[in-house]
Amino acid sequence: MAKDDMRLSLNFVDHPKVRKIIRRCGYEAFYGLIKLYSIAGRMYTDGLLKGFDLEDIEDLADWHGETGSFGSTLVDVGLIDETEEGFYLHDWEEHQPWIIGSEERSEKAKKAAEARWNKGEDSQNDAQNADSMQDACGEHASGNAVSMLNPCPSAPSPSPTPKNNIPPLDTKVSIPPKGKNHTKFFKPTVEEISAYCQERKNEVDPQKFWDFYESKGWKVGKNPMKDWKASVRTWEKSELPRGRASPGKTWRPEGYEFDSGGYDEL
Numbered sequence: 001m002a003k004d005d006m007r008l009s010l011n012f013v014d015h016p017k018v019r020k021i022i023r024r025c026g027y028e029a030f031y032g033l034i035k036l037y038s039i040a041g042r043m044y045t046d047g048l049l050k051g052f053d054l055e056d057i058e059d060l061a062d063w064h065g066e067t068g069s070f071g072s073t074l075v076d077v078g079l080i081d082e083t084e085e086g087f088y089l090h091d092w093e094e095h096q097p098w099i100i101g102s103e104e105r106s107e108k109a110k111k112a113a114e115a116r117w118n119k120g121e122d123s124q125n126d127a128q129n130a131d132s133m134q135d136a137c138g139e140h141a142s143g144n145a146v147s148m149l150n151p152c153p154s155a156p157s158p159s160p161t162p163k164n165n166i167p168p169l170d171t172k173v174s175i176p177p178k179g180k181n182h183t184k185f186f187k188p189t190v191e192e193i194s195a196y197c198q199e200r201k202n203e204v205d206p207q208k209f210w211d212f213y214e215s216k217g218w219k220v221g222k223n224p225m226k227d228w229k230a231s232v233r234t235w236e237k238s239e240l241p242r243g244r245a246s247p248g249k250t251w252r253p254e255g256y257e258f259d260s261g262g263y264d265e266l
Helices: 016-025 027-043 054-060 069-077 102-141 190-200 206-215 228-238
Strands: 080-082 087-089
Touching: 016 027, 016 069, 027 054, 027 069, 027 087, 054 069, 069 080, 190 206, 190 228, 206 228
Parallel strands: none
Antiparallel strands: 080 087
């Protein structure tokens, strides 16, 4: 039932009380009764016309006939009850329960709407707090190794990874080839080369070694260098005292590739 509805029995027009007011006051009285019910449903929902006299009731009903005739007939046939509090529409609570409880329903609906609104705000705040906590824990996790010993206090402990955990079929797993060393190469400094040469007690020139491989992008031939100390040891085998090459042999550093550079044309 809609908020502005008024309930009338299907037998209302044939009710003896209704037929009496029509017989006494005419069909205008029927319209006046409906008008009175309509105004009461909007403004006097409890059915009590407190502070009204019969003439006031006729004004509410838009009665244009003889003053007092319509109001007194309503009381006489029992459509209005005269009480200590004032005139009361007969059995209004029984015939119009929807209108009687409209204010209470409206208040309940208002409270329910406020509760849903507050719940929505709480859920949004919880989501924002969760995001903030995740960000805070992420910053904490990106710190040094010592900070890892003190994880975020509010974050739940991660579940242990099963030993036989099998990745999804579409997961790409990088497996290094067998028999190859995949240690990452770090370019040495001249000081590190010098220290290693002193340790080896060789005559390799650290600056010369560094300049040579720096110019080649630290490659041995066409392959990236994997162990610069091994290259130093190769150099020391080829490096003779005072930088001279052995008889009948032209010395070239490891990784050296001869480029005629146009000598064939000479």
